[in-house]
Amino acid sequence: MIDLSLTQMAQGLASGDFSSTELTQAFLDRIQQHNSQLNAFISVTPEQALKEAAVADEIISQKQANPLTGIPLAHKDIFCTLGVKTSCGSKILDNFTAPYSATVVDKLAAAGMVSLGKTNLDEFAMGSSNESSFYGAVKNPWDTQAVPGGSSGGSAAALAARLTPAATGTDTGGSIRQPAAFCGITGIKPTYGRVSRWGIIAYASSLDQAGPMARSAEDCALLLKAMAGFDPRDSTSLQRCVPDYPSLLKEPLQGLKLGLPKEYFGDDLNPEMAERLQTAIQELEKLGAQIKEVSLPLTRLAIPAYYVIAPAEASSNLSRFDGVRYGYRCEDPKDLEDLYKRSRSEGFGAEVKRRILIGTYALSEGFYDAYYRKAQQLRRMITEDFQKAFNEVDLLLAPTTPTPAFDLGSKNNDPVQMYLEDIYTLGVNLAGLPAMSVPAGQVGRRPIGMQLIGNHFDEGRLLNVAHQFQQVTDHHLQAPRLD
Amino acid sequence: MKLEAEELHKVAHLARLTLEPQAIEDYTQALSNILNLVDEMQAINTDNVQPMAHPLDATQRLRIDEVTESVDRELLQKQAPATEQGLYLVPRVVE
Numbered sequence A: 001m002i003d004l005s006l007t008q009m010a011q012g013l014a015s016g017d018f019s020s021t022e023l024t025q026a027f028l029d030r031i032q033q034h035n036s037q038l039n040a041f042i043s044v045t046p047e048q049a050l051k052e053a054a055v056a057d058e059i060i061s062q063k064q065a066n067p068l069t070g071i072p073l074a075h076k077d078i079f080c081t082l083g084v085k086t087s088c089g090s091k092i093l094d095n096f097t098a099p100y101s102a103t104v105v106d107k108l109a110a111a112g113m114v115s116l117g118k119t120n121l122d123e124f125a126m127g128s129s130n131e132s133s134f135y136g137a138v139k140n141p142w143d144t145q146a147v148p149g150g151s152s153g154g155s156a157a158a159l160a161a162r163l164t165p166a167a168t169g170t171d172t173g174g175s176i177r178q179p180a181a182f183c184g185i186t187g188i189k190p191t192y193g194r195v196s197r198w199g200i201i202a203y204a205s206s207l208d209q210a211g212p213m214a215r216s217a218e219d220c221a222l223l224l225k226a227m228a229g230f231d232p233r234d235s236t237s238l239q240r241c242v243p244d245y246p247s248l249l250k251e252p253l254q255g256l257k258l259g260l261p262k263e264y265f266g267d268d269l270n271p272e273m274a275e276r277l278q279t280a281i282q283e284l285e286k287l288g289a290q291i292k293e294v295s296l297p298l299t300r301l302a303i304p305a306y307y308v309i310a311p312a313e314a315s316s317n318l319s320r321f322d323g324v325r326y327g328y329r330c331e332d333p334k335d336l337e338d339l340y341k342r343s344r345s346e347g348f349g350a351e352v353k354r355r356i357l358i359g360t361y362a363l364s365e366g367f368y369d370a371y372y373r374k375a376q377q378l379r380r381m382i383t384e385d386f387q388k389a390f391n392e393v394d395l396l397l398a399p400t401t402p403t404p405a406f407d408l409g410s411k412n413n414d415p416v417q418m419y420l421e422d423i424y425t426l427g428v429n430l431a432g433l434p435a436m437s438v439p440a441g442q443v444g445r446r447p448i449g450m451q452l453i454g455n456h457f458d459e460g461r462l463l464n465v466a467h468q469f470q471q472v473t474d475h476h477l478q479a480p481r482l483d
Numbered sequence B: 001m002k003l004e005a006e007e008l009h010k011v012a013h014l015a016r017l018t019l020e021p022q023a024i025e026d027y028t029q030a031l032s033n034i035l036n037l038v039d040e041m042q043a044i045n046t047d048n049v050q051p052m053a054h055p056l057d058a059t060q061r062l063r064i065d066e067v068t069e070s071v072d073r074e075l076l077q078k079q080a081p082a083t084e085q086g087l088y089l090v091p092r093v094v095e
Helices: A006-014 A020-038 A046-061 A103-110 A153-160 A177-183 A217-227 A271-286 A299-320 A336-347 A350-363 A369-392 A415-420 A426-431 A459-472 B005-014 B021-043 B073-077
Strands: A041-044 A072-076 A114-119 A167-170 A186-189 A210-214 A257-261 A290-294 A395-399 A435-443 A446-454
Touching: A006 A020, A006 A046, A006 A217, A020 A041, A020 A046, A020 A072, A020 A114, A020 A153, A041 A153, A046 A114, A072 A103, A072 A153, A103 A114, A103 A167, A103 A217, A114 A153, A153 A167, A153 A177, A153 A210, A177 A186, A177 A435, A177 A446, A186 A217, A186 A459, A210 A217, A217 A435, A217 A459, A257 A271, A257 A369, A271 A290, A271 A395, A271 A435, A271 A446, A271 A459, A290 A369, A299 A350, A299 A369, A299 A415, A299 A426, A299 B021, A350 A369, A350 B005, A350 B021, A369 A426, A369 B021, A395 A459, A415 B021, A435 A459, A446 A459, B005 B021
Parallel strands: A072 A114, A072 A167, A257 A290, A257 A395
Antiparallel strands: A041 A114, A167 A210, A186 A210, A186 A435, A395 A446, A435 A446
């Protein structure tokens, strides 16, 4: 039951092979059994889940079900969930119970999905390894010595370990795609503005975007259809129709022009990964795709531009945590300034403080032009490079990461070493493009991801190509063996 | 570029953070490394390039000026560390 696709689960529910209550209980049992080893969940909500499952069973028995009715999922603990602890992986929100739900949470609940709980993440989504969480690192189910990636590492690990069949994630600089790659699952970061940001705890508002994480492109298509759409409560929400993604999956790939950005296949890329990707490219050629090399000359510059823009926006967004209205407050503040400073200093972890400091510095008097303005200019140049590439090809194909998952603790000492890991994912966020990570094999026992990047609004084509690829490969069906 | 401790304190104050004395060295080192990385930008000529604030160059959508959200003060204040009679409590600011 736990290995079924979402479509198969819906069929099983409709035909009465099992109930939503049984399905939900099966995943709750898996969580009970394996979460202590993996640390993928921060909160599990069994009572609420079983109540929602009972409602779903009622709807199914009345033949009123949607394609997702009664199917369990887990939310990254960055999405506000009414009445449930929403920590964002931080001590400063350890005591916070959300007084409302994010639009995405409401939409998926309205589609009939059953929420199992909240998954672990890097503190305030700032990290590429899940080690910056106040609740401790998540372990990669394929190899518990390895990181699961970040920041949506809990969602990715939970999916790989079959603790949930579906999950939400957010991607500001690669936080859906990189953990998806490291854990051997499928995830899509939609076009900026496609999915509502309302009720998602903000990190960098001009880059943040939520998306689904699942075990196949087909599952992602079902989930994205339910998550996406205009939301008047999000001021940067796209006012565009949402295509019926599942119906686009079967399009043939004959004549599809796939571009390989040569800068993504340089010396940074692990040679064994390059081989696996070559095999994947051949599969796509057999399906009718035409391959062409393209160039994105400013690829490397996405790193410095991102690590100015994101911290600058974060320093502003995180100023709301003041120890007054919600969240952690220090003991015995001697005056208001002491209250602010100690509540924030005791409540935030080291990486969050580093990013707040860098962002504050970049925005401070005398430095704005050299840092923030310069980064925003580079952002335009990087975006224009992508547009030039899309004049020549339909989609881009690249590795998601330069290496497979690295060891826990191996990159903690120097933040810059960790930032360099993001080289293949950051440009997409700066340009607001949709992109996904699709399993493409393993190196050692660690999965690797193939990244597909589309032009704005082209999620349907990404899902289509990923689905066709998954019809002729079985990387996405592999599961780790757990003790 | 190396960030000096004095500069670090100034920035920390702007961000309303205090840094433990024993952590200062770590922070100056880490932040200096980050600034070195970020300074790679300066090698690129960006003269006459319009800064890009929004990935789709969209402008801010305006909504009709009417009340759409209601606030349940009691519910929201349940999250606060200290409240009294519907007000948030902080240390005395004015004597």
